[in-house]
Amino acid sequence: MIDLHTHSTASDGSCAPERLVALALEAGLTALALTDHDTLAGIERAREAAAGTGLRLLAGVEIEIAREAGEFHLLGLGLSDRRDGLEAALIQVRVDRNVRNLRMVARLQEAGFPVSMEELREIAGGEVISRAHFARLLVRKGIAGSIGAAFSRFIGKGKEFYEPRTCLALGEACALIRASGGLPIVAHPLSLGLRGPALRQELSSAKAAGVAGIEAWHPNHSVKDCQMLARLARALGLAVTGGSDFHGSNIPQRKLGRTAGGREVPDGLLDALALHRAAR
Numbered sequence: 001m002i003d004l005h006t007h008s009t010a011s012d013g014s015c016a017p018e019r020l021v022a023l024a025l026e027a028g029l030t031a032l033a034l035t036d037h038d039t040l041a042g043i044e045r046a047r048e049a050a051a052g053t054g055l056r057l058l059a060g061v062e063i064e065i066a067r068e069a070g071e072f073h074l075l076g077l078g079l080s081d082r083r084d085g086l087e088a089a090l091i092q093v094r095v096d097r098n099v100r101n102l103r104m105v106a107r108l109q110e111a112g113f114p115v116s117m118e119e120l121r122e123i124a125g126g127e128v129i130s131r132a133h134f135a136r137l138l139v140r141k142g143i144a145g146s147i148g149a150a151f152s153r154f155i156g157k158g159k160e161f162y163e164p165r166t167c168l169a170l171g172e173a174c175a176l177i178r179a180s181g182g183l184p185i186v187a188h189p190l191s192l193g194l195r196g197p198a199l200r201q202e203l204s205s206a207k208a209a210g211v212a213g214i215e216a217w218h219p220n221h222s223v224k225d226c227q228m229l230a231r232l233a234r235a236l237g238l239a240v241t242g243g244s245d246f247h248g249s250n251i252p253q254r255k256l257g258r259t260a261g262g263r264e265v266p267d268g269l270l271d272a273l274a275l276h277r278a279a280r
């Protein structure tokens with residue numbers, strides 16, 4: 001069993017990188033990719049924790065790609081230690097994110113909701129503050145009844161307090177990930193909001209822009225959809241990956257090493273990825 005999509009306290013997960021590695025060993029994983037949003041800050045800590053154990057630690061990242069409708073998240077898997085270009089771009093992404101966060105806090109305050117950057121920083125614990133942290137703060141203050149309600153009423157795309165942030169373009173993000181030795185993979189492809197020929201067309205264009213594979217296996221997909229995505233990947237000459245998108249207690253139903261339908265993420269996906277890498 002492996003897991004190619006996980007988050008730590010460096011972004012919006014609840015487990016520190018060392019704890020994530022300990023949990024992975026406990027669960028019997030043979031490989032773990034740490035793929036925090038917009039930051040590489042947890043990778044060294046995870047790598048040190050994994051050193052000398054049987055666990056293979058893959059350096060990774062998850063980046064949102066600019067897009068009108070739907071959500072396009074790109075994973076960078078298997079980054080090398082030479083990733084200065086990617087790091088520089090992520091610093092800018094985090095600056096844009098912080099500016100967006102300040103705008104959202106100001107607008108919430110103007111509307112009479114007592115939220116502050118200090119409280120968000122405390123909830124986040126790392127350098128990346130996301131709308132997931134805003135949602136937790138709104139719930140904690142009794143402003144929203146649940147995380148889902150916080151998004152659907154206040155901060156989801158198109159809602160009153162939603163503020164856009166600057167995201168990388170797909171071609172640029174793929175180039176940065178490849179220059180850092182990683183493979184660009186479309187995360188949870190159904191969040192694009194497409195199906196059938198439109199999905200096929202979008203993934204085909206993504207390949208032309210530099211994408212190497214798709215995360216067919218994700219807990220937000222049904223098993224049938226995962227199988228459909230794996231077939232689509234094969235037809236398009238894209239690699240297939242899978243993971244849990246583990247966030248610890250922040251998304252408690254996600255389990256390390258488990259994906260759609262509670263299935264184990266098979267080791268074989270890592271071999272397929274390595275083959276694809278050798279062939280590129």
Ligand code: AMP
Pocket residue numbers: 012064129130131132147148151152156
């Ligand atoms: P940000 O990158 O700061 O704009 O925040 C995006 C993050 O918010 C995503 O990575 C999700 O973790 C979370 N998110 C977005 N929409 C929802 C939703 N409807 N319900 C729960 N979490 C969401």
Ligand code: MN
Pocket residue numbers: 007012037132247
């Ligand atoms: Mn997340």
Ligand code: MN
Pocket residue numbers: 062073187188
């Ligand atoms: Mn995602």
Ligand code: MN
Pocket residue numbers: 005007062245
């Ligand atoms: Mn994720």
